[in-house]
Amino acid sequence: MLVNGVPWRPVQLAGNGWAVTIIDQTKLPHAFETVDLTTVEEAAHAIRAMLVRGAPLIGATAAYGVALAMRADPSDDNLAAAIEMLRKTRPTAVNLFWALERMRAALHNRSVEERAGAAYAAAADLADEDAAMNEAIGEHGLEIIRGIAAKKPGETVNILTHCNAGWLATVDWGTALSPIYKAHDDGIDVHVWVDETRPRNQGASLTAWELGAHGVPLTVVVDNAGGHLMQHGQVDMVITGTDRTTRRGDVCNKIGTYLKALAAKDNGVPFYVALPGPTIDWQVADGVAEIPIEERHADEVGRISGRTESGEIVTIDVLPENAKAGNPAFDVTPARLVTGLITERGVAPATEEGLLSLYPEKNNG
Numbered sequence: 001m002l003v004n005g006v007p008w009r010p011v012q013l014a015g016n017g018w019a020v021t022i023i024d025q026t027k028l029p030h031a032f033e034t035v036d037l038t039t040v041e042e043a044a045h046a047i048r049a050m051l052v053r054g055a056p057l058i059g060a061t062a063a064y065g066v067a068l069a070m071r072a073d074p075s076d077d078n079l080a081a082a083i084e085m086l087r088k089t090r091p092t093a094v095n096l097f098w099a100l101e102r103m104r105a106a107l108h109n110r111s112v113e114e115r116a117g118a119a120y121a122a123a124a125d126l127a128d129e130d131a132a133m134n135e136a137i138g139e140h141g142l143e144i145i146r147g148i149a150a151k152k153p154g155e156t157v158n159i160l161t162h163c164n165a166g167w168l169a170t171v172d173w174g175t176a177l178s179p180i181y182k183a184h185d186d187g188i189d190v191h192v193w194v195d196e197t198r199p200r201n202q203g204a205s206l207t208a209w210e211l212g213a214h215g216v217p218l219t220v221v222v223d224n225a226g227g228h229l230m231q232h233g234q235v236d237m238v239i240t241g242t243d244r245t246t247r248r249g250d251v252c253n254k255i256g257t258y259l260k261a262l263a264a265k266d267n268g269v270p271f272y273v274a275l276p277g278p279t280i281d282w283q284v285a286d287g288v289a290e291i292p293i294e295e296r297h298a299d300e301v302g303r304i305s306g307r308t309e310s311g312e313i314v315t316i317d318v319l320p321e322n323a324k325a326g327n328p329a330f331d332v333t334p335a336r337l338v339t340g341l342i343t344e345r346g347v348a349p350a351t352e353e354g355l356l357s358l359y360p361e362k363n364n365g
């Protein structure tokens, strides 16, 4: 996407041709800063500390992390060590594990002399494929938004989204936001309710920033406002991303997504989830029982960062001394609450049959 007229990806090859430039998302919205990663350890830290986040972007950054490792030491032992280090960064987004397996498969039979070049090429291919898949998601999701707009001619299509599943969560376009960008660019009058998404405020800090930069009308709301808005007919559809979707259509996404899906069901609001194929975990059926939910540090709940009137970035405590805080980072929305899954291959019901109709190669009988 463009940032002040300059094309950017949240992860890209640096100008020197081997380091990896990332946008430091912990600094947004108050500062646009980039970091050049030069080692696999730095790539692992960037994922763990959420300088980069979002399932597809985590996978793409890990892929480049393997390339950095191969540039330093292309041995079998270092390939295995790099993959293991990156696997341990975050447990929920399946794209991380898919990307690392893809890099292993691309490299394990290559000679040590070829490995670094092959790793950078494989990481670049994976990144370009992600961007293309997300643009295709946008085209398929656009048709849904177009259908809603047709039922309310001359009126605004109000869409609620949770967390950040925009271009900042992927290599480009985003997943949940890709149809919104396509609809806005197509001249459809869309407005987005942006859940702030406590505790890390990916909605308030990232979604609001990227939609605003693209000129998409938006209103940031607290996480608990969504049900009220739906009750009062102010939401025409909900669209979110996902970090791992099971073969039967259960959706693991940022904490709070499940509650939005319950409110949507109760109010007859369509609830769509946008995802590229690598976000589907075909080995898992029951998301609630089987998907590991990341528990992040309690300080993310107990502290909040912001900019003072003088422009200083500060972090303050928001809990009583010694108050205990819990911080599960994701929840699972059962398929029964999902209206449809918007993928790069089309839109499917949230069922195993629906997903296999789009990905027949995954049908192992």
Ligand SMILES: CSC[C@H]1O[C@H](OP(=O)(O)O)[C@H](O)[C@@H]1O
Pocket: 053, 054, 055, 056, 162, 163, 164, 165, 166, 169, 170, 174, 175, 176, 202, 240, 241, 242, 243, 253, 254, 255, 329
């Ligand atoms: C397109 S995946 C976006 C997905 O990732 C976010 O999690 P996090 O910011 O912790 O990496 C959130 O679940 C988004 O929906």
